[in-house]
Every structure is written in C-alpha cells, then in structure tokens.
Amino acid sequence: MTSVSIRDLSLKFGALEVLKSLSIDIEDGEFLVLLGPSGCGKSTLLNCIAGLLDISGGQIFIKGRNVTWEEPKDRGIGMVFQSYALYPQMTVKGNLSFGLKTARVPRDEIARKVARTAEVLQIEPLLDRKPSQLSGGQRQRVAIGRALVRDVDVFLFDEPLSNLDAKLRAELRVEIKRLHQKLRNTMIYVTHDQIEALTLADRIAVMRSGAIQQLDTPHEIYNRPVNLYVAGFMGSPGMNFISGEIDGGDSPAFRFAGQSIDLSTYPASAPIKSGPGIFGIRPEHIVSGDAASVEPYQATVEIDVVEPMGADTLVWAMLDGSEFRFRVDGQTGMRVGDHVRIGFDPARASVFDTATELRL
C-alpha cells in the first residue's frame, strides 16, 4: 500500500519553476531520502507535502486520501526542522504537548503520550527545561519528539542533523534509524549528506533543479547511477571520469589516449553503440600493487598527491592525461613520485554517452 503519493507536482515562485512535474510513490513504512545539492528544491518539496506551501499543479495523496487542499494539521504528518524550531518560551513538556492541546486532546491522555514519547527518546530528565537550556542534540531530540507525540502516519525531516557536529550527527543518525525500525512509520528525510542518505534510506531520490534524476535503492544508486550527474554526486571522493571514444560491436571497448579498456564484461542495458563516451570508475573500486595483477584492466601511474584520511588514504595520480584518484589502505607506504601498478574490473564501472550523459 502506498503511504504518500505525489502526482505531477509542480510549484512556481512567480516565474521561477522550482518543482517540475514531479511524481513519487512512497510505500507504507518506507524510509525515503531526498538527496540533492543546495537549492534543488528538497525543502520546497517537503513543505508542499506538509501543506505549508500552496502548490501550482498536481496532487498529493497521503494514505490514499487526497490532501492537496488540506491544512497541514489535517494531513497526518509531523515535521522536524533543521533549526529545531522549538517554541522558546515553553518548556520541553510544553513543546511536546502544544500540538495535542490545540487538537483538544484530554489532559490525562496528553500526559500519557508525552511521557511515552519522552521515554522513547530518553528526554525524561529534560521535560521541565526551556529549549535554551538544552544542547543541540537534546534540542533536536525534542523536535523529533514533537512530531512523534502526535501519532502521525508520515514523518518529514528537513535536514534535521545538519546543525550538529559530526560526532553527534553520527549518533543521532543511528537513533533515527533505530526509531524507524521500531515505529515503522513512513519517513521522508531531506539531506545533502550522502552518508546519511546511504545509511538511512530504503530508497533515495536524487534531485537536481526541481526534478528527480534517479529514485532507487542506495545500492543501485551507488553502483548503477542512471546518468553522469548522479554518478558524480554520489560518492566521496567522487567517481573518476575519463573522456574518450566507445567502440561498439561484438567486442566493445573504451579507447582514450592510446589505451583501451575492454567492455565485453560491462553490464550494459542495451547493445553498446560507437561514439564519444565517458568512462567512470569509483576510487574504491581500484586496487593497486600486487592485487592489481589479477584485474582485467591494468596500468602504471605516477603518484601526484597522497591524502591520508585515517582509515584509508586517497592517492591522486595521472592516467594518460586524465586525473585519477584511488583509495588505498591507511597504512600505505606510497610516496609522491612513486610509480605504482593499478587495476580494476570494468564490470564495476559506469559508462556514459557524452551527448546524452545517460548510462549505457
């Protein structure tokens, strides 16, 4: 059963079309992440689902009910904001019960629900404090509690963790995941942090200037990006791209600067045609040293820059005129100027048509 269904949604601010005829179906209990660069319309889409913005066209269904013209409170949604947006003059308890009070829920029921929510989020000792007396992580927990307490069908999160420091973000990320596994509510989560997207999502919608580029599982999006944009956006450090020529036919290959990469094992979606193309391979799919000798494609590169990052090290090199990065173990002994043997399996690569930028 679909929980949230968006059909041909479009939204204009004056002449500026921020969302362009967008359609998504979200399953009951699904965790959907909206991922995209700043300004691509993620918050706008979330606000439209919440009913905080009037849309220009299309329809929104929640639990099979057409809520396109409904007020936010009648849509069965709860929302958590990036800036927490706690009511500053109310205590934590006041913040949690505000929505219930406006809905005229009986007082003993409010008390019960607030107590249960506080227990789930472990904020019981904070109930009588004001938001200004809480840390960032505690504030965000209260903000989540405010959505939780109202027993809604759908949770909307707008970059809830981006105001927190890295360590706290990782902690709360796990907590949100745990919460989702426990409650099994539908959650729509906006972020521009890929790690958050990959770790939390059942499915990710990668957005770009108001349109969805790819809507799929994290695994698919990471391994089989549909176009050059998604390929470059996902992954950190980003995918290596090499421009060249594709040779179609019976034994397809990718040629650049006198080199040739055999594409016969590449899982193409259609027979490969000749023409200009872009070859993409992730830094973590490249092996170096002895391990390279078993890979279908091998080359020797000279090292430009070495970036140790703790657990692993990023190595920058030139591969026949193209910049090329690969990931090695953190304890590597590689130094600038060394010549190393690298190799990879073209079956793990992504090849794109230069003109359409679509995956082959």
Add this chain to the structure above:
Amino acid sequence: MADVQTLNTVAVGIDPVADRLSGPQGARPKRVLSRRNIFLYGTLIFVAAYYLVPLYVMIVTSLKGMPEIRLGNIFSPPVEITFEPWVKAWATACTGLNCDGLSRGFWNSVRITVPSVIFSIAVASVNGYALANWRFKGANTFFTILIVGAFIPYQVMIYPIVILLREIGLYGTLWGLVIVHSIFGMPILTLLFRNYFTSVPEELFKAARVDGAGFWAIYFKIMLPMALPIFVVAIILQITGIWNDFLFGVIYTKPDTYPMTVQLNNIVNSVQGVKEYNVNMAATILTGLVPLLVYFVSGKLFVRGIAAGAVKG
C-alpha cells in the same frame, strides 16, 4: 633540531629568558589623565550641563516665592523653600473659565493616552504579524500604502479628519482624539512589529502550523510571548508620543477635554495678571513628569528592545 635552535638564538643575540621577563606582559596599563580622557570627559560634562542647567533653573524657580524671583538671580537656590506654586499649578491655577489647575488636564490625558496606547498597539501588532507571517494576497500593496502613510505630513490630514470626526459625531470628544492618535501611530508601529516578527525564524511559524495552531493561536501562544521587548518599545513610544502631543489635542478637543499639554500652554500663556513664573515652572515639570517616569523605569528595556530589533530586523 636542538642545534639549529641554539644557533639561531646565538646569531640574533637575544636572551629569550630575559626578554620574556622584562617585556610587556598582562593588561596594558591605562593612564587616567591622558589627553584623550580629558577631551572625552570634558565634552560629556559640557553636553550634560547644557541639558541639565535649564532643568535646574526650573526646579529652583518652582520652589521660590514670587518676591524672591523678582530679585532676578535665576541660578541662586531658594532661600525659603515653598511648595505653594506646585499646589497651585496642580489644583487652582486658572485656564479660561476653569480654575482647577492642571489636574483636569492630567486626567484627560490619562483618559486619552491609555486607550490610544492599548488600541493602537493591539491593532498594529496583529497587522505586523499578519504582514510578516501570512503572505496574503495584496500584502505588499497594503504594506506600501502603510509606509507611504507614515510619510504624509500631518498638516495635510488635519482638516479632512476634522470633517470626518464631525460627521461621525466624535469631534471634540476624548474618543475622537483616541481614534486620531491610533490612526497616526499605526504606520510606524506596524512597521516596528512587522520587522520584529520577520526576524522570528520562519520554521517556528511552520512548526506551529503543523501542530495545528491557527492565526490567533500562533499570535497569542507563540508570537506574543516572544515579542515582549518590542511591545515595551511600542508602549514607550506611544505613551510619550501621545502624552506630549499638543497639535491634535488643541485641534480635536474642547476646553473641557483639553489634554494636559494644552492646559499647560493656556496657563503659561495666559495674559491676565502677573506672570507667576514659579507656578509656570511647576506646571511644566508636572506635565513632563509622566514621560520622564516612563523613561526612567524602562530606559534599559527600551534600549534593549531597539537594539534587538536593529540587529535582527
């Protein structure tokens, strides 16, 4: 590595230990009688005196009897302190036909100021809230009209309003004046509140809407408690503005309903008899007492509210 360091110190020829002990350290010493300080405090004292001397003259004069004033030295302190002028100014000074002093004007002013302040602020704060948070159709047009309204000279509107008040039968009454004050305070107050509410994070407003609060619930439960500083600013602006008003008072009321300022003018400028300077001074101070008190009580809050608005707005 140690070798290089030793070489360096020898080459430069500085003993690092001695340098550390004798060089400047800690807080920089301050000289009390620097040229800068003399200039600074001199200017401040001069300016303060410039404002305070007239007040001093007023107070000492109001405490003297008329014979002492006729001696002519306005700066000398009173030889014999008398509160007679104060009593007379408050209770028995004559203005036109009435001889009950400023007390009548005082109560008139109270009856004008209190409803005007409450009414204008109540309406303006809701206006500002609606303009800032509910982007209704025509909000910008409405706001522009309001801003233009703030810059139209009063003189242009005086006569039309006389006619208006006469038509609705409120000309010459206290309520007529209350309406006038509320109208004239509206543009600037609305602007004040709108700017303050614009500075409240939009997500707070969105959160309240998701929580099911409507227009009035958000206003009373979320916005109002957050806006107390700006309410204090508005109250001070309105109390002082309306209490000090002379022009509207003299135009839109009758002798029976004259506010204190108009009565003060009539006492001070009365042409019959001798000029009683001590009574005039006492009456003037009495009239100025209310705004003065408001400033003293709320000075700090006032500055804080203005500053808060300035930074965020």
